[in-house]
Amino acid sequence: MRKPNAKERILETASQLFHERGYSEVGINEIIEKAETAKASFYQHFSSKEGLCEAWLQNVHDRSEGARSELLEADCSPVEKIRIYFERMERIMKESNFRGCPYSNTGAVSGEECGGIRKQIEDHKQSLRDFFRALCEQQNPGGEENSSVGDQIFVLFSGAATEAQNLRDLWPVREACKAAITLISQ
Amino acid sequence: MRKPNAKERILETASQLFHERGYSEVGINEIIEKAETAKASFYQHFSSKEGLCEAWLQNVHDRSEGARSELLEADCSPVEKIRIYFERMERIMKESNFRGCPYSNTGAVSGEECGGIRKQIEDHKQSLRDFFRALCEQQNPGGEENSSVGDQIFVLFSGAATEAQNLRDLWPVREACKAAITLISQ
Amino acid sequence: MRKPNAKERILETASQLFHERGYSEVGINEIIEKAETAKASFYQHFSSKEGLCEAWLQNVHDRSEGARSELLEADCSPVEKIRIYFERMERIMKESNFRGCPYSNTGAVSGEECGGIRKQIEDHKQSLRDFFRALCEQQNPGGEENSSVGDQIFVLFSGAATEAQNLRDLWPVREACKAAITLISQ
Amino acid sequence: MRKPNAKERILETASQLFHERGYSEVGINEIIEKAETAKASFYQHFSSKEGLCEAWLQNVHDRSEGARSELLEADCSPVEKIRIYFERMERIMKESNFRGCPYSNTGAVSGEECGGIRKQIEDHKQSLRDFFRALCEQQNPGGEENSSVGDQIFVLFSGAATEAQNLRDLWPVREACKAAITLISQ
DNA sequence: GATGAATGAGTCTTCATTCAT
DNA sequence: AATGAATGAAGACTCATTCAT
Numbered sequence: 001m002r003k004p005n006a007k008e009r010i011l012e013t014a015s016q017l018f019h020e021r022g023y024s025e026v027g028i029n030e031i032i033e034k035a036e037t038a039k040a041s042f043y044q045h046f047s048s049k050e051g052l053c054e055a056w057l058q059n060v061h062d063r064s065e066g067a068r069s070e071l072l073e074a075d076c077s078p079v080e081k082i083r084i085y086f087e088r089m090e091r092i093m094k095e096s097n098f099r100g101c102p103y104s105n106t107g108a109v110s111g112e113e114c115g116g117i118r119k120q121i122e123d124h125k126q127s128l129r130d131f132f133r134a135l136c137e138q139q140n141p142g143g144e145e146n147s148s149v150g151d152q153i154f155v156l157f158s159g160a161a162t163e164a165q166n167l168r169d170l171w172p173v174r175e176a177c178k179a180a181i182t183l184i185s186q
Numbered sequence: 187m188r189k190p191n192a193k194e195r196i197l198e199t200a201s202q203l204f205h206e207r208g209y210s211e212v213g214i215n216e217i218i219e220k221a222e223t224a225k226a227s228f229y230q231h232f233s234s235k236e237g238l239c240e241a242w243l244q245n246v247h248d249r250s251e252g253a254r255s256e257l258l259e260a261d262c263s264p265v266e267k268i269r270i271y272f273e274r275m276e277r278i279m280k281e282s283n284f285r286g287c288p289y290s291n292t293g294a295v296s297g298e299e300c301g302g303i304r305k306q307i308e309d310h311k312q313s314l315r316d317f318f319r320a321l322c323e324q325q326n327p328g329g330e331e332n333s334s335v336g337d338q339i340f341v342l343f344s345g346a347a348t349e350a351q352n353l354r355d356l357w358p359v360r361e362a363c364k365a366a367i368t369l370i371s372q
Numbered sequence: 373m374r375k376p377n378a379k380e381r382i383l384e385t386a387s388q389l390f391h392e393r394g395y396s397e398v399g400i401n402e403i404i405e406k407a408e409t410a411k412a413s414f415y416q417h418f419s420s421k422e423g424l425c426e427a428w429l430q431n432v433h434d435r436s437e438g439a440r441s442e443l444l445e446a447d448c449s450p451v452e453k454i455r456i457y458f459e460r461m462e463r464i465m466k467e468s469n470f471r472g473c474p475y476s477n478t479g480a481v482s483g484e485e486c487g488g489i490r491k492q493i494e495d496h497k498q499s500l501r502d503f504f505r506a507l508c509e510q511q512n513p514g515g516e517e518n519s520s521v522g523d524q525i526f527v528l529f530s531g532a533a534t535e536a537q538n539l540r541d542l543w544p545v546r547e548a549c550k551a552a553i554t555l556i557s558q
Numbered sequence: 559m560r561k562p563n564a565k566e567r568i569l570e571t572a573s574q575l576f577h578e579r580g581y582s583e584v585g586i587n588e589i590i591e592k593a594e595t596a597k598a599s600f601y602q603h604f605s606s607k608e609g610l611c612e613a614w615l616q617n618v619h620d621r622s623e624g625a626r627s628e629l630l631e632a633d634c635s636p637v638e639k640i641r642i643y644f645e646r647m648e649r650i651m652k653e654s655n656f657r658g659c660p661y662s663n664t665g666a667v668s669g670e671e672c673g674g675i676r677k678q679i680e681d682h683k684q685s686l687r688d689f690f691r692a693l694c695e696q697q698n699p700g701g702e703e704n705s706s707v708g709d710q711i712f713v714l715f716s717g718a719a720t721e722a723q724n725l726r727d728l729w730p731v732r733e734a735c736k737a738a739i740t741l742i743s744q
Numbered sequence: 745g746a747t748g749a750a751t752g753a754g755t756c757t758t759c760a761t762t763c764a765t
Numbered sequence: 766a767a768t769g770a771a772t773g774a775a776g777a778c779t780c781a782t783t784c785a786t
Contacts, residue, residue: 006746022295024210028781038747040783045745049781100294107352108291109208121352152342152365155358159345166293166307172341179338182372183365192771213755224772226758231770235756378767394667396582400760410768412762417766421760472666479724480663481580493724524714524737527730531717538665538679544713551710554744555737564750585776596751598779603749607777 007045009035015056019099023053024109050114053106057120060102061127068131078139079181082153086160086177093164093173100165104158129154139184153180193231195221201242205285209239210295236300239292243306246288247313254317264325265367268339272346272363279350279359286351290344315340325370339366379417381407387428391471395425396481422486425478429492432474433499440503450511451553454525458532458549465536465545472537476530501526511556525552565603567593573614577660581611582667608672611664615678618660619685626689636697637739640711644718644735651722651731658723662716687712697742711738 013035017026028049032042046052067088071081093100103121110117133150140146160176199221203212214235218228232238253274257267279286289307296303319336326332346362385407389398400421404414418424439460443453465472475493482489505522512518532548571593575584586607590600604610625646629639651658661679668675691708698704718734 021297022210024208025295025297027779029779039781040748041746043782101348104348104352105294108286108294109211111207111211125349125352148361148364151357151361152368155345155349155362155365156338156342157345158348158352158358159341159343159362162287162290162344162348163311163341166290166311166344171337172344175334175337176341176345178334179341179365179369182338183368186368214757215754225756226773227771229757230772393669394582396580397667397669399758401758411760412769413767415761473720476720476724477666480658480666481583483579483583497721497724520733520736523729523733524740527717527721527734527737528710528714529717530720530724530730531713531715531734534659534662534716534720535683535713538662538683538716543709544716547706547709548713548717550706551713551737551741554710554741558740586778587775597777598752599750601778602751 006035006037006041010037010042010045010052011055011059014052015059018053018056018106019096019102022109023106028052050117054116054120057103057106057117057124061120061124064124065127068127072131072134072138078135079184081135081138082180082184083177086157086173086180089157089160089164090170090173093161093170098165098168100161101158104162105165125154128157132157136184145186149183149186152183156180156183192221192223192227196223196228196231196238197241197245200238201245204239204242204292205282205288208295209292214238236303240302240306243289243292243303243310247306247310250310251313254313258317258320258324264321265370267321267324268366268370269363272343272359272366275343275346275350276356276359279347279356284351284354286347287344290348291351311340314343318343322370331372335369335372338369342366342369378407378409378413382409382414382417382424383427383431386424387431390425390428390478391468391474394481395478400424422489426488426492429475429478429489429496433492433496436496437499440499444503444506444510450507451556453507453510454552454556455549458529458545458552461529461532461536462542462545465533465542470537470540472533473530476534477537497526500529504529508556517558521555521558524555528552528555564593564595564599568595568600568603568610569613569617572610573617576611576614576664577654577657580667581664586610608675612674612678615661615664615675615682619678619682622682623685626685630689630692630696636693637742639693639696640738640742641735644715644731644738647715647718647722648728648731651719651728656723656726658719659716662720663723683712686715690715694742703744707741707744710741714738714741 010031014026014031017031017034028039028042031052032039042052046055068085071085074081074084076084099105103124106117107121110121112118129151132153133147136143136146136150136153143149156176156179160173163172164170196217200212200217203217203220214225214228217238218225228238232241254271257271260267260270262270285291289310292303293307296307298304315337318339319333322329322332322336322339342362342365346359349358350356382403386398386403389403389406400411400414403424404411414424418427440457443457446453446456448456471477475496478489479493482493484490501523504525505519508515508518508522508525528548528551532545535544536542568589572584572589575589575592586597586600589610590597600610604613626643629643632639632642634642657663661682664675665679668679670676687709690711691705694701694704694708694711714734714737718731721730722728
């Protein structure tokens with residue numbers, strides 16, 4: 001079963017563990033053990049634990065980015081797209097035992113010194129903002145408030161992930177979705 | 187040295203450090219050193235690092251709880267109260283170098299096994315929900331949607347803290363405030 | 373229920389714990405907690421943990437000493453007395469979940485520096501030797517080998533306690549009893 | 559410094575210290591210091607302090623096992639073998655400053671939870687029993703009482719180690735030897 | 745490309761004891 | 766006679782990283 005490539009095995013294992021328990025709560029010992037690799041092999045492929053973290057976040061971003069562009073061009077109303085995107089979050093929350101946003105969770109334990117990680121977070125968040133702003137533009141082309149409302153929905157989306165994780169419940173996602181639709185429909 | 191009040195000194199020191207860098211990133215060695223106490227003194231007053239964390243969160247809750255009841259009874263409109271509460275968050279974010287909600291940050295690194303911590307989080311979040319719901323009730327007495335809208339503002343508030351922390355910027359708080367006012371004014 | 377006298381409560385609690393788990397495996401924190409006393413009260417009554425240990429061993433000795441003198445003067449044959457004494461050990465081993473001789477167990481973790489403890493051990497062992505030698509004298513008055521055979525039974529008795537504890541079984545006591553009777557009957 | 563063989567150095571150092579002062583009285587700090595190793599190197603080779611203890615006991619067993627098989631096949635009478643085996647103990651007691659049986663000493667501080675240690679003890683003791691029983695069989699082939707007498711000598715042997723340690727004297731070994739010869743010669 | 749052994753600094757926690765009240 | 770707070774040293778164990786092979 002063991003994948004041929006050590007680097008991939010490490011990244012895959014770490015991705016799962018980092019997401020499940022949080023970056024700070026997972027040691028590289030556990031990672032290399034579960035990835036069935038040697039300590040030194042790890043450092044052959046990644047500069048440090050922090051480097052692995054960046055690779056993980058980059059990975060997550062690349063995948064979600066594609067999904068968003070697709071959804072943006074889908075053949076349905078912006079409101080419907082909002083609904084779909086929040087429902088997607090609902091599913092993910094359930095599947096991951098209520099672990100919220102990898103970026104926010106990692107940001108909560110990373111100081112100023114973690115430049116690479118902070119950059120990943122900022123880039124990903126910017127991409128999300130752009131997504132919601134684009135949706136607003138679709139809903140109300142040329143509207144002056146689009147970027148502001150887009151940001152508001154972005155904040156709602158983030159709060160939904162945070163509180164669904166905190167309370168191990170889906171209602172924050174559902175209420176956030178309702179609020180987002182209210183805001184975009186103004 | 188400074189014999190009496192070791193417990194208070196520890197709690198105060200830990201409160202600051204936990205908030206600044208996150209529960210998981212602060213060791214008790216650093217805490218006792220900065221609190222000028224012996225390690226064993228720490229364990230005389232707190233059962234464990236987790237116990238200290240609970241004491242910290244309890245403390246934060248007790249203070250903020252009072253502020254909310256006061257604001258609830260203040261002599262101004264609910265919309266004005268929303269504004270005041272979000273502005274308060276703005277100030278706190280600035281003062282704390284953009285560290286967001288202690289509960290969410292701690293929740294991000296605490297597993298199911300941390301029963302006491304999880305309970306603190308749930309209790310605090312419930313108290314916040316009640317606060318926003320009460321504001322909606324003040325704005326629109328007897329309105330059917332009050333609890334739903336209150337929860338939506340709660341999620342906005344949480345997202346504002348999360349993203350202000352992530353992006354080291356205040357705009358999420360400001361946009362969340364605007365959105366909250368939109369929602370409560372429907 | 374709590375006995376009035378703190379000193380007695382401490383001694384009683386420690387006696388039980390030391391016997392059950394061994395002197396080195398029990399901390400004074402646990403003792404004072406279970407005795408419902410304050411830390412400082414402990415040091416009011418005992419000079420140190422080692423002092424408490426000595427008091428415990430002294431106590432055990434005083435009780436067993438009486439039992440031996442009584443048995444020595446009982447109205448039955450020396451062989452019968454041997455049998456009774458080993459059967460008594462059998463009962464004690466069962467009742468104490470196979471914890472053997474308090475003296476040997478304590479001796480196993482006490483270095484040369486523990487003068488008081490070592491003296492307790494030596495005194496107690498000497499008393500046991502005297503007992504078995506006296507039994508031999510009763511069996512065979514004036515016999516030249518009495519002190520030698522007494523010592524041999526003493527060693528058997530000790531081995532029985534050691535191995536019953538090691539193997540959590542009573543057969544060592546029973547075989548030792550048979551051997552003792554063989555030896556005394558020569 | 560002395561890079562290779564860290565595992566061996568640790569085991570050797572621990573063996574000496576555990577035997578000299580008892581398992582519970584020796585910390586791993588002292589072990590790694592005297593073995594000139596880093597703490598983490600210790601945990602690379604041994605799962606825990608308990609794991610190291612098991613390795614030590616296994617080691618002791620393996621060596622003594624060989625000596626017993628050899629002696630069993632030696633070209634002299636069973637009584638002579640008894641004498642040799644007890645004289646060997648005498649020498650060891652002198653050399654080790656009167657530290658007795660490693661297994662009994664460790665058993666005195668190990669609770670039910672120490673499964674691995676308990677198993678080492680039981681296995682070793684069984685091997686000793688088998689040895690003494692085999693000697694009886696050599697002395698009196700086909701004799702019905704062989705296993706019983708073997709066990710009695712086993713108990714004597716154990717008591718000799720215990721009391722030589724307790725009293726810092728060799729007479730218990732000598733008397734036990736005499737008694738063993740009496741018993742096997744019946 | 746891969747590895748097992750080694751490491752120093754760190755983790756949280758408990759030890760037996762003493763102090764001022 | 767009794768107490769709760771304070772302590773330095775030690776307990777077992779884990780961290781992320783580097784090295785020689």
